Amino acid sequence: MMPLPSAWIEANQRYVVAALAVVQCRLEAALARLNGEAFDEERLAATLAARAAAAAISPPPALLRVRELFGLSAFQYEILTLAAAVELSSTIGRLCAQLQNDSRRAAASFGLALAVFPDAHWSALAPDAPLRRWRLIELGDGGLTDATLRIDERLLHEVVGVGGVDARLRGCVQVPGEDAPPRLASAVDEVARCLDGPSCPTVVLTGESAPARATVGCAALQRIELDALVVRPARANAVDAFVTLVQREAILRNAGLVIEHSATDSAEHVELAHALTAGVAGVVVSSDGNFVVRGASVHVALPALDAGGRRELWERSLGSAAAQLGGVLEELISEFRPSAEEIVRLGDEWRCRVEAGEAVPDGEHPLRARLRADNRAHFAGLAQVIAPVADAADLVLPAAQADTIAQIEAHVRYRQVVLDDWGFAGRDGRGLGIAALFHGPSGTGKTLAAEVIARRLGFDLIRVDLSQVVSKYIGETEKNLARIFDAADRGGCVLLFDEADALFGKRSEVRDSHDRYANIEVGYLLQRIEAFRGLAILTTNLKQVLDPAFLRRLRFVVAFPFPDVVERKRIWQRSFPQATPCDRLDFDRVARLQVTGGNIRSIALHAAFLAATEDAPVSMRHVLRASRDECVRIEKAVTAAEIGGWT
Incomplete structure (x- = not known):
């Protein structure tokens, strides 16, 4: 609602004074009749003429506008005016008390109105009549004719020209404060066309974030010359009263409603939302779920x-600070997908820091670190967030596999260029995600390779805890998976499904309901993998048990072979940090032990603890004992050819 000009406010005040003068004159006339005294009728005619003259303003006075909006009869208008007059004039209160022969009753009553005003009718205060239907007045205790009549506080403020949302609606009804951004202009146009149609359907808005949907809904309502109110239905002790107050507010402000709905809303909230959609012209439901309207509706999905x-x-919120980011800004745009509100909040915050003279520390840029930190909270309870520390030199692989790992990194690093800038995303929206399968024996470096990729990209590694994801309750697994992928879609992370055969195994024949729902879970997972725009890495020791339909959706399949003697030597050399004191370790000899890289790293760590216990450098004696212990643990028989001559 636009602020009213001061000239109108003054003119409205003059009308209120003139209307109160008419009420006072009628009360004095009634009191004169009661006392058998004469009353100057010309004075009454003069006050009526003055009220009529004061009404000649544009927009009309608030009292007359309320009469028109709610369809009040002449008598109902006089009742409302009387109730307002009692609040605004102590003189009128005293006259009411005198007419009711009770000094304590300085208030209006229906019986008093029936006796004082012309064209009186009993139906003026019927339960469905506007005064009570829209809660314009409040009835006190007692019979209908004796009950005290008080004007509703929100209506009193309206009458005197003071705006503002009803105090009882604060916290659940808001007035919008910002315009829709240019990127959503087409959505605003579409919603406005729907709202302005002959059937006046309810528009259900989905997609994007709740604030973006509310902004679009408000802008569309304003496009068709309605103000807007954003409503978040809350728990209400009196549901009918809450709905009435919201709808009354919409009528008073000539506003449509943008009703916020969430898939997690209680049944009570949903019923409130349904009730609010009735009786108001121009309703938009902003929903992150499936809201079914009872009546004509149109669904509009906001573009991602x-x-x-x-x-x-980013550029708008950062202002002049954007130029100082350089290549970091490109990383923020291509690697992270926060909501519009998060971008504006973080951009504004960083601009303020730059303007205050804050220096950029060495290492990862604070904005990038902040986005990664914000994303981690979304994985709580379903996945382990790993800050990768593995170095690329720690990953020892044959040349072909190392080249494929480099290709995977390149696909992630340049996906925006290829998919968005070069148009491949618009050509085919399917299979845009980068999914890779790492398969091979345990300990051959599959998880280590995922960590190396994540570190080189500057991402977190999100290891999915399958025991937390898979649920025995029907439908819960899909919900858990949806939470994981929704969080991962925000960017800045690599998804790692370790031992993925437990979840991505071949779909079974349907023998019972559990088989059917298990297959649904796999199907849902395949769908999310295909649509995921980030990097998902899956590891398994059992490639042969994976679903063929799943394998076809993978962009990369990398075999991690058992390391040969040359590769084992390189792994041994990388297994002892430079700070570790070593005494004549023979890497050519220890490389003959046929174990995986994971086993080698475990042996090196165990040998270091054995040496530290003796306060001695790590020697071949320590490595030999640690190797034997490891082979016992993994149930491997050791030959003399492997460990001969180690001491």
Whole structure:
């Protein structure tokens, strides 16, 4: 609602004074009749003429506008005016008390109104009549004619020209404060066309974030010359009263409603939302779930925030600080997909820091670190967030596998260029995610390779805890998976499904309901893998048990072979940090032991503890004992050819 000009406010005050003068004159006339005294009728005619003259303003006075909006009869208008007059004039209160022969009753009553005003009718205060239907007045205790009549506080403020949302609606009804960004202009146009149609359907908005949906809904309502109120239904002790107050507020403000709905809302909230959609012209439901309207409706999905939209928001919120980011800004745009509101909040915050003279520390840029930190909370309870520390030199692989690992990194690093800038995403929206399978014996470096990729990209490694994801309750597994992928879609992470055969195994024949729902879970998972725009790495020791349909959706399949003697020597050399004191370790000899890289690292660590216990450098004697212990643990028989001559 636009602020009213001061000239109108003054003119409205003059009308209120004139209307109160009419009420006072009628009360004095009634009191004169009661006392058998004469009353000057010309004075009454003069006050009526003055009220009529004061009404000639544009927009009309608030009292007359309320009469028109709620369809009040002449008598109902006089009742409302009387109730307002009692609050605004102590003189009128005293006259009411005198007419009711009770000094304590300086208030209006229906019986008093029936006796004082012309064209009186009993139906004026019927339960469905506007005064009570819209809670314009409040009835006190007692019979209908004796009960005290008080004007509702929100209506009193309206009458005197003071705006503001009803105090009882604070916290659940808001007035919008910002315009829709240019990137959502087409959505605003579409919603406005729907709202302005002959059937006046309810528009259900989905997609993007709740604030973005609310902004679009408000802008569309304003496009069709309605103000907007954003409503978040809350728990209400009196549901009917809450709905009435919201709808009354919409009528008073000539506003449509943007009703916020969430898939997690209680049944009570949903019923409130349904009740609010009735009786108001221009309703938009902002929903992150499936809201079914009872009546005519149109569904509009907001477009996802793409790289161009993210760039626009970052540059606008950062202002002059954007130029100082250099290549970091490109990383923020391509690697992270926060909501529009998060971008604006972080951009504004960083601009303020730069303007205050804050220096950028060495290492990862604070904005990038902040986005990674914010994303971690979304994986709580379902996945382990790992800050990768493995170095690329720690990963010892044959040349072909090392080249494929480098290709995977390149696909992630340049995905925005290829998919968005070069148009491949618009050509085919399927299979845009980068999914890789790492398979091979345990300890051959599959998880280590995932950690190396994540570190080189500057991402977190998200190890999915399958025991937390898979649920015995029908439908819960899909919900858990949805939470994981929704969080991962925000960017800045690599998803790692370790031992993935437990979840991605071949779909079974349907023998009972559990088989059917297990297959549904796998199907849902395959769908999310295909749509995921990030990097998902899956590791398994048992490639042969994986679902063929799943394998076809993978962009990379990397075999991690058992390391040969040359590779084992390189792994041994990398297993002891430079600070470790070593005494004549023979890496050519120890490389003859046929174990995996994971076993070698375990042996090196165990040998270091044995040496530390003796306060001695690590020697071949320590490595030999540690190797024997490891082979016992993994149930491997050791030959003399492998460990001969180690001491």
